[in-house]
Amino acid sequence: MVREGTVRMSVPELKRVHVIRQVMNKALRQREAGEVLELTTRQVRRLVQRVRAEGDAGLVHRSRGTPSHRQYRPALKAQALRLYAKHYRDFGPTLAAEKLAERHGIPLSAETLRGWLRAAGVTHFQRRKQPHRAWRARKAHRGELVQLDGSPHDWFEGRGPRCVLMAYIDDASSHVFARFYAYEGTIPALDSFRRYVTHAGLPLALYTDQHTTYKSSALPTVEEQLADRQPHSQFERALAELGVAVIHAHSPQAKGRVERLFKTLQDRLVKDLRLAGLATLEAANQFLETWLPRHNQRFAVPPAQAVDLHRPCPTCRDLDRSLCLKTTRVLRRDWTVAHHGQLYQIRNNIRATQVQVEERIDGTMRITHHGQPLTYQAIAARPRKPAGPETRKLPQPPVKPRADHPWNGYGTIATKRPAAAQP
Secondary structure (H helix, E strand, O other), X not given: OOOOOOOOOOHHHHHHHHHHHHHHOOOOOHHHHHHHHOOOHHHHHHHHHHHHHHHHHHHOOOOOOOOOOOOOOHHHHHHHHHHHHHHOOOOOHHHHHHHHHHHOOOOOOHHHHHHHHHHOOOOOOOOOXXXXXXXXXXXXXXXXXXXXXXXXXXXXXXXXXXXXXXEEEEOOOXXXXXXXXXXXXXXXXXXXXXXXXXXXXXXXXXXXXXXXXXXXXXXXXXXXHHOOOOOOOHHHHHHHHOOOEEEEOOOHHHHHHHHHHHHHHHHHHHHHHHHHOOOOHHHHHHHHHHHHHHHHHHXXXXXXXXXXXXXXXXXXXXXXXXXXXXXXXXXXXXXXXXXXXXXXXXOOOOOOOEEEEEEOOOOOEEEEEOOEEOOEEEEOOOOOOOOOOOOOOOOOOOOOOOOOOHHHHOOOOOOOOOOOOOO
């Protein structure tokens, strides 16, 4: 349910709102904002004028929801794909476009046909790209890109359990935030991100690997295929609700800054933990609260631009709503919900077929419908319908058919007695 006055925006548009507001507050120059948003200075001025005239809604794309006037007719697209499948199945897009124009009178550009074929799942003509490693300059502003990864390691050198260090490093300044967890999973990722946001604010983008915690490995459902969407992990879904983009690296070298950080920490931090004689997660996390400021003071670098693009931290209520596990469950006709083998009785009288179960980081659970919390209670078994008054049936006397009933003649053979002899 969308409240009145709410403006729906995509993640790039949310970034634009934050950056344009920085320009309007004179905290960021138009040229610097253009570099961040990859726009010209002239376009940045236009966006500033839109926000002043229309508010944040002025940054919504003008063409949203309207079909392009230059698109090809669907019948022409279907005809081209049908002819390609029939006659040019092993042709590349360039040669197939030439033949469609030459033999069938369908003028198409090679790139248009290439896009249609890719959308239809035809990719045999794609060249296999060779791995390319290129140096990338740091981002100019803090909060523009933050790299996240987890490092499973024997951090206590046998004195305590093996654990994972979840670390965040800002791409522009190398400022580090980290915390120990028992494993690298969704709950530790959500908890560590909440602590990072409380510490520094919401970054514009987060750079992670393709671990199943950060990228879903599930196949898209029919609804997602029809909507041309990829399945999201719980972590991706939570960050999308907060307007933070998640970028997945295709190799460890792509996120080399956080990989080099772990190489440093597995040397320096391990030895400092040994000197402090620590062997538990709780003690190690308390130790990090004083150790990380010293590390950042020595190894962090000043960013190229002083403006911090971290957005203000949302309220605790908004963080709790987003940074949790959300699961859709069926609401049965007796207002019961099954979740993780446990039955819950809904006390609200609602008309719904599905509800949403929210498992919070602190271990609590909420059941909501359209964002509104429901009252529920754990039960051992499904409630039974109340039994009515006991009715006793009297025995019925057997029914005897009439003497002339047709059934009385079934199965009998009429016989005639012989006549008596005459004297």
